[in-house]
Structures are given as structure tokens and as C-alpha cells.
Amino acid sequence: MNIAVAQSGGPTCAINASLAGVVRQAFKEEKIEKVFGSRNGIEGIICDNLVLLNDVMKNDGDFELLIRTPSSALGSCRYKLPDYRTDDAPYLKIEECLKKHSIDVFFYIGGNDSMDTVAKLDEYFSKKGSDVRFIGIPKTIDNDLVETDHTPGFGSAAKYVLTTTNEIIRDTSVYDLKSVMIIEIMGRQAGWLAASTVALRANGINKPQLIYLPEGDFKVESFIEDVKHELSKENVVIIAVSEGIELDDDTAQVTSRPDGFGHKNLGGIGKQLENIVKDRIGCKVRSVELNVLQRCASHFASRTDLEEAEEVGAQAVKQALSGASGVMITIERINDKPYKVDYKAVEAKKVANNEKPFCKEWLNEKKNNVLDDAIGYFLPLIEGEVTMITENGIPLHFEI
């Protein structure tokens, strides 16, 4: 039995740990012979651009380095598979490639768009009476997949956001004057990552004082009142804001262009709020966009996250060998403290093209902050560090 694995969507710090999990588990299974990596997601299958990972992953050192490597070692894509009823051309190419290399299982590590691909492939091949199995492995820093407690990649991103926010708080607090710092955090529709900054309170840090999520109801006038109110209490006001919030003031709207999936290419809300504070309040104000750093900063990843990411990869192999197809591995939380999870599987089509918003009950009434109740959810996910493997003081990465 041969298998193939691919990575899709935006990079995370943990997606290579899931790849390592699949390959390591596959190497342990007697039934599995060849493990192919598909370059640039499903495109590697469509174009027969595969790499034999049995030749690449030679020892534990290779796995340890791959686990610490951010972004997708096999490359990624944003390819949207069409409905096979209207266009089966890519399906025929996929069939050809899988047949050529005798691939019996295809593992796809990605977000909800990737689960859409898994569900479509499973449906197409099932209808054709094929035995090929398709297994989805979750990843996304946005934590917005349904049916799973959280997603691999989120914990490391949250740990980076929290650590960096805490450092920015120190940086902003040095001068004896009123100042506002706006931190723009990734999250188009779901504000989980910006919301995670609430966990600083577990360490006695009462900032950010304001947290705005796409799940809130952002109004420019309320924002100005919020900031003025916080400035009346303290010199330094720290604001965490999801990139995806929308200004109600039309003149200040974000210029955005949709990508292949219809997502808007957002960014710049921090700068816009900075300008609003400058114009309407007039105090010292600065904004920082955490940008791609929050999804690729593996140098301070969460050990819990990387371990879980590897485990979902291993679980995917076990599910495939037990005959499952068209499913995505999920993480079920048994307990917060002590932290305990279980791994299950759910139909990929239930996850496909869905988004899980931040829990409404964890937002405060004014929707400008997150309640303490959420802290226990976030804390276990950022627990633990991973020692980097460096050369010349710079962390090494694994190349495939």
C-alpha cells in the first residue's frame, strides 16, 4: 500500500508537524510501503509532481527539524476543485496519478477549503467504486474549523501573539505620557487569535484593555469613546484588533480584493484606527501589524500545539488503515486542567466551507472585550516551548 500527503492553504508553524506525524506513523505501519509528498497541495497530484518521502526523511533528526520548520515544506496551493458534475477534468488527472503510483490513501492537511477538496474527492471516487481513501488533517491559525475543539497551528500563533503583545506592552510603557498602541492580528471572519490576548490576564497583566473581533459590532464612534474612557484611567492603552473588523464609516473602508475562494484580501485596519485616534483624540498613537509573522514564527512555538499537530497526522494514518474515508481528524477536549484531549474523526463535508466564529458568550456586553471565562480555553494550547536547533545562532529549517 502506498500513500500520498499534501499541504494546502496559508502557512502555519504546525503544518509540518502534521506532515511529520503522517510520515512517521506510515513508516511504522507494515502495510504501508511508499509515502509520497505532493508538491503544492492537490496540484502536485494533478500535475504528477511528487517526491518520495521514504528517500527524504532518513532519521529522527530529520523529523525533529521538520517539526520545527514553519510554513509548508511541500509547498501549498489555493486551488479550488470544481464540482465533478460540471468539470471532471482535474478528477481524471488525479485518478491517473493515483493509479500510476498505486496510491491508496491521500492525506490533505489544510483548512475548510481543503476539507471541501477531501469531501469532493471522496464523493467522486466512491461513486466510481474506487477504494482510494481521502483523509483530512486540520490546520489553521484562525481556529475557525467546526467540529473540532481547536485546530493545530492556532496554539503556536496564539503563543506568539500573546508573547509579542506582552513585549509590545513593555515597549509602549516606557515614556511618561498618554499613548495608544493598536495591534492588528490575523482573523478574517473569526476573532479567535485576537481574542487569545485575554490570556495575559492569567499572568496578572490587565492589557489589552480593548479587544475588537469580527464577531463584535464595531462602530467608529463607540471606539473613540472606548479609547477616551481607557485613557482617562491609564496612560497606556493597548488595543488588540482582528484584521477582519469592518468600519461602519464608509469613507474609511478597507480596499480589498477577493482571492480565488472569494476571501477578501484584508489588512490595514490597524493603520486606519491609528489615523482615527490621531485625528479624533490626538494623543501619541502607533499601530503594529503582526502580519505573516504570527503564522510563521516557529522560533517560539507552543510545544502542546506541535505535539498535537504531529498526533493528528498519526491519527489520520490509523483512521485510513481502519478503512475510513472522507473524514477529518478532530480534537475533542476532555478537560482544561489537567489538560486532556481525545482524537476523533468527522465527515469532512461537515467542516468544508464552514467557519466557527468566536463564542458569543465569551464576548462582553459592549463587544469591546473578552470575558475571563475564555482564559481556561486558551491557556493549555500555548503551554510549553520547543528548543530550536540552530546554526550560527539562527534556527535551522528542513528542506524537502
Added chain:
Amino acid sequence: MNIAVAQSGGPTCAINASLAGVVRQAFKEEKIEKVFGSRNGIEGIICDNLVLLNDVMKNDGDFELLIRTPSSALGSCRYKLPDYRTDDAPYLKIEECLKKHSIDVFFYIGGNDSMDTVAKLDEYFSKKGSDVRFIGIPKTIDNDLVETDHTPGFGSAAKYVLTTTNEIIRDTSVYDLKSVMIIEIMGRQAGWLAASTVALRANGINKPQLIYLPEGDFKVESFIEDVKHELSKENVVIIAVSEGIELDDDTAQVTSRPDGFGHKNLGGIGKQLENIVKDRIGCKVRSVELNVLQRCASHFASRTDLEEAEEVGAQAVKQALSGASGVMITIERINDKPYKVDYKAVEAKKVANNEKPFCKEWLNEKKNNVLDDAIGYFLPLIEGEVTMITENGIPLHFEI
């Protein structure tokens, strides 16, 4: 004998290590009794806002945490001391405060503006026949102080910039298409920090392919040709650019406002270059501004840098006890490999208001890259890591 110490200018990851160095060494010296911290730089002396550090720094654990804390634990200021011949009001207040607390030595950790303060205070108090000594301790992420091989704070900033740039390279390389990533790095007049990205070559990484410094001769048309040329060779083009480069095209100039010292408040060059690439080349392009993160990201500091920062603090105390005044501690490099330095002192007025540009002989002929010759200079400064002390997965900081 009592002493006082203060911190000034922009935050770094190492400025608290120098504070720790002063205090730890002072605690060892029998002659020294009280160690005062002055809040918000020299303003704490002017306004008699002091904290007795003997009561604050209680054990080695406190020092270890202070060393790992970014930004200025005592606060900072951008106060420019006037010439005492035209306005001696602040000098009289300083005299009063020093006398009140029987302070015999004042240590000022800062950049060239702080050395201006040290030189002025030394001159004023010398002329008055006072015995009070003033010692400068260098810090700046910009590495632009003259008379010293490098400055504490720079190594950690460079390590962060290098590590992050390497992660961004991975992030940018996932899709199979032409793309340009522009990384905006701090440095107004001196491009040391952006130049440090050349050190990735020591690990076999041939990116960034283009490095633009204020010491270069930036021309928009040459920039476009450079980028096109690199895109013709490779899919992914990474560009490191100092915030301080000036566009020759007047219509695209940076809007800037000078601060109290006449420095321009720069930023945004990355975004401007992104727009130029978008308009003139039309490929996928993104820019990342490392912003304050590069000066406050203590979670991946350079051990060499923190150790040297602590040592310059200790050396300052030794210099003061040997009778020196009006001097700044310097680091002299004896050897690159094995790395060896010596600590000396130089007149603070030689450092005041001067800036050391990046070495012209390390720039390539086209001034769009840094030569390999510079790598040996940077490497020792980023060597070694410091294990963070965490609670709930988040690095702890020390509060004074």
C-alpha cells in the same frame, strides 16, 4: 557612596541587562551603599522621582528576570538637556537631587543623545568643582554609536531580524508563483540592522537577494530593474530595506514629522515599495514592517548580546570607582573567531550627537546588497540563546 542609574532613548532587549550589570556590580562593591533608579531617564533626577533598587533587586532570580525583560524597566525619556550657558535651570534641579540623596555617580544607559547628556553634565559639574561622576553606558539596536565595535541591544535585534527574515522566506516560498516580499527594518541613518540579514548566507540561504540601506543611493528606476532581474532568476524575491532610505521620486516621499531631537518620524517605506512593485511589475507582492517587534522581542534574544550588555554595566561601575567621569564604556573586538572582546572607555562627548554609518567597503558596487565580507562581523553578535522564564507559556517580565 551612593549611585543612581537611568535609562534613556528607544527600548532594546538588552538595556535591562545593562541595568542589571550596574546594580549587580554595585552590590558587590563595599564602597557603594545605596543604588537609586531614576524613573524616565534624567527626568527622574530633575523631578526627584527615584526608586531604591536595594529594596527591589532581592536575589539572583530578580536579576535573571530583569535581564530577560525587554524595554526600559525604569522607563525612558527623550529629554534634551539644554546648554547650561543659556539655561541652567535643569542643572540646578539635578544638583539639588544628587545632593539630597548624596549621589556620587550617575550612570546613563542610552544612545548618542544620552551621551550628549553625560558630556554636558560632566562639563557643568566639573566647572563647578563637584566630585560627582557621570558615566555613559551604550545601547541602541541601530548599532550607530562611534568609538565602539558594536552596541548592546544590536545583537538581539539582529538575531530577531535574521530569524524572522528566514521564517518569512519560508512563508513566502509556499506557492508556485512569482512573488516579492519586502521586509522593512529599523534604521534611520544607519543600515546596520537591515545589513545584518546578509548573515543568512552563513547558513547557505541566498536571500534576501536585495538589501537597501540609507548608506546606498536608492533610485526607484534602479530598484525596479533590480527586482525584475532577480525575478528572472527565481520565483521568490526577498528584499530587506532600512526604514530610512529616501525615494528619489518626490511624489512618493514619506510624510514625516521630526521629534524633539530633529529626528524624522519615519516608517512606511516598505508599503511604498510594495505599491511601486504592484504598479510597475504587477506580480504578487507583500510588505512586512518589523516595527517595534525588532527592538522588544526578548523571547529570542542573543545570549552574547545580553552577556555583553550586563558586562558594560559592570565595567561602568568599575570605571566610576577608578575615578573616571564623562566617559562611555566601549566594546573593542579583539577577534572574530574565536570571538573575543575587551572593554574600554572613551570620552562621552566623542560619541554624543555622532552617528556611525554602515561600512561603505561592505556595500557592493551597485549599493543594492551587502558583501560576504560583513558576515564575520555579524555572526558572533547573534550567537547563543537565553531560556525564557515562563508562566502559563508566556515569558515573565520584571517590574520595577
